[in-house]
Amino acid sequence: MARRTALPAAAVALVAAVCTPFMTAPAASAAPAKLSDDFNGDGYRDFVMLGGSHAKDGRVTVVYGTPSGPGTRVQIIHQDSAGIPGAVEAEDGWGSASTTADLDRDGFADLVVSSPGEDVGTIQSRGGLTVVWGSAKGLGSGTVFNSPVPQEYEGQGDHFGEEVVSGDFDGDGDQDLAVTSHSRSGVVVLKGPFTRAGGKSGWDSLGGSYGYLWAPNLVAGRVTADAATDLYILGNDLQDGTSDLDLRAYFHRGGSTFTQRAGELRVPDDGGHQSGDILAIGDFDKDRYGDLAIGRGYETGDGERGYVTVQYGGSGGPDIARKPVKFTQNTTGVPGTSENEDFFGSAIAAGDVNGDGYADLAVGARGEDLGTKRNAGTVSVLLGRAGGLSGTGAKSYTQDTSGITGTTETEDQFGAYLKLTDYTRDGRADLVIDTNEQLGYEDRWGLVHLLKGSGSGITTTGSKAYSVTSLKLSYTRLGGPFTR
Numbered sequence: 073m074a075r076r077t078a079l080p081a082a083a084v085a086l087v088a089a090v091c092t093p094f095m096t097a098p099a100a101s102a103a104p105a106k107l108s109d110d111f112n113g114d115g116y117r118d119f120v121m122l123g124g125s126h127a128k129d130g131r132v133t134v135v136y137g138t139p140s141g142p143g144t145r146v147q148i149i150h151q152d153s154a155g156i157p158g159a160v161e162a163e164d165g166w167g168s169a170s171t172t173a174d175l176d177r178d179g180f181a182d183l184v185v186s187s188p189g190e191d192v193g194t195i196q197s198r199g200g201l202t203v204v205w206g207s208a209k210g211l212g213s214g215t216v217f218n219s220p221v222p223q224e225y226e227g228q229g230d231h232f233g234e235e236v237v238s239g240d241f242d243g244d245g246d247q248d249l250a251v252t253s254h255s256r257s258g259v260v261v262l263k264g265p266f267t268r269a270g271g272k273s274g275w276d277s278l279g280g281s282y283g284y285l286w287a288p289n290l291v292a293g294r295v296t297a298d299a300a301t302d303l304y305i306l307g308n309d310l311q312d313g314t315s316d317l318d319l320r321a322y323f324h325r326g327g328s329t330f331t332q333r334a335g336e337l338r339v340p341d342d343g344g345h346q347s348g349d350i351l352a353i354g355d356f357d358k359d360r361y362g363d364l365a366i367g368r369g370y371e372t373g374d375g376e377r378g379y380v381t382v383q384y385g386g387s388g389g390p391d392i393a394r395k396p397v398k399f400t401q402n403t404t405g406v407p408g409t410s411e412n413e414d415f416f417g418s419a420i421a422a423g424d425v426n427g428d429g430y431a432d433l434a435v436g437a438r439g440e441d442l443g444t445k446r447n448a449g450t451v452s453v454l455l456g457r458a459g460g461l462s463g464t465g466a467k468s469y470t471q472d473t474s475g476i477t478g479t480t481e482t483e484d485q486f487g488a489y490l491k492l493t494d495y496t497r498d499g500r501a502d503l504v505i506d507t508n509e510q511l512g513y514e515d516r517w518g519l520v521h522l523l524k525g526s527g528s529g530i531t532t533t534g535s536k537a538y539s540v541t542s543l544k545l546s547y548t549r550l551g552g553p554f555t556r
Contacts, residue, residue, distance in 0.1 A: 239301025258285025283311025
């Protein structure tokens with residue numbers, strides 16, 4: 073898993089972003105999709121994997137849903153696919169990040185794929201998003217949305233799309249996109265609805281509340297009780313006058329004031345910045361307010377043992393009257409022991425695995441050694457309850473757990489990427505786990521596990537596993553990261 077170790081330069085003269093709409097997108101008459109990741113409208117969630125390549129760049133692997141979870145119908149999408157704009161080029165980063173939403177309100181979810189390294193004309197690394205439109209037949213043609221941010225340096229773009237998340241951020245009923253930008257904007261909101269001809273309702277910058285916003289990580293979800301989607305940005309204001317290395321979790325409340333920073337939390341940091349699935353929002357104490365979990369798997373001062381910190385939410389966003397709670401493998405009830413380079417918290421995901429109304433948290437420790445097997449990896453599931461997340465009743469899973477495909481091996485890194493989503497439509501979140509598994513003695517890699525939720529939590533009964541072999545793909549690698 074890549075980690076960021078350096079901040080971009082900030083002492084430069086910058087051009088202010090002028091946020092005006094390019095065009096107005098007409099409102100669609102169809103009802104929006106009920107599920108944000110049901111591309112063909114059959115009522116089942118579809119599963120997207122971003123790991124693996126096609127020729128010189130990335131690809132996306134889509135496994136369509138069935139009543140028992142993602143099945144065997146597979147679609148491979150890349151920039152050489154019919155109907156997808158552009159061409160496969162080295163360092164475009166196509167598939168670096170992805171999200172799903174019904175952007176044109178036609179009743180079918182759409183897939184958003186980023187390419188932050190894409191050159192546009194003479195502008196290097198301008199970046200962009202490809203929206204692959206859903207339909208009754210599944211995903212089809214695509215439309216590119218490039219960065220709307222004015223250039224700050226001649227010939228150099230803003231790497232638009234290293235992170236992208238979706239939600240109704242302004243509360244108008246249409247799905248919007250929040251997208252990172254290496255510019256004074258920091259994060260750009262593309263406002264829906266969108267059209268297949270390239271229309272949108274406008275765009276806004278979130279950078280107005282900062283000197284220079286550096287925003288490597290985003291997570292969207294419901295924090296307050298409002299209908300609008302809220303956003304946390306994990307990053308830093310590079311021109312706020314402070315000199316510490318600590319990160320901040322900046323809160324933007326959904327609604328009419330979304331572009332303004334509504335709160336912030338200090339996140340202790342020693343410079344070991346990392347990307348990946350390290351942010352999650354879930355209501356762990358069932359008080360109707362979303363709580364923020366942050367995985368800190370790579371802190372060198374901690375020996376990279378890793379931990380997770382949880383900041384509980386309140387009516388206006390983060391409830392600063394409640395102190396953040398820290399979880400490690402030494403927390404009472406959490407399986408295992410905290411050891412150097414376990415990377416506990418290098419991936420996290422939130423969801424209700426047992427249907428009790430409390431969000432639960434899956435935590436990956438991809439560096440966990442098991443016996444003589446280095447970096448074999450484990451995943452622990454911590455349960456929500458009255459009062460909040462707890463180690464009581466937590467369970468741990470490895471590839472040696474009965475019912476899980478494969479066996480524990482060195483460098484499997486079980487839990488490098490995680491996702492909690494209800495793929496079986498039973499009201500309980502299912503756990504998706506990425507593993508760096510070598511398939512036999514061949515140069516074929518990657519095994520993705522699906523463990524189902526149940527009344528007693530995650531179960532290995534009826535588990536599934538996906539690989540290039542099981543899905544009959546000609547590629548050599550399959551896996552995470554997964555869509556946000």
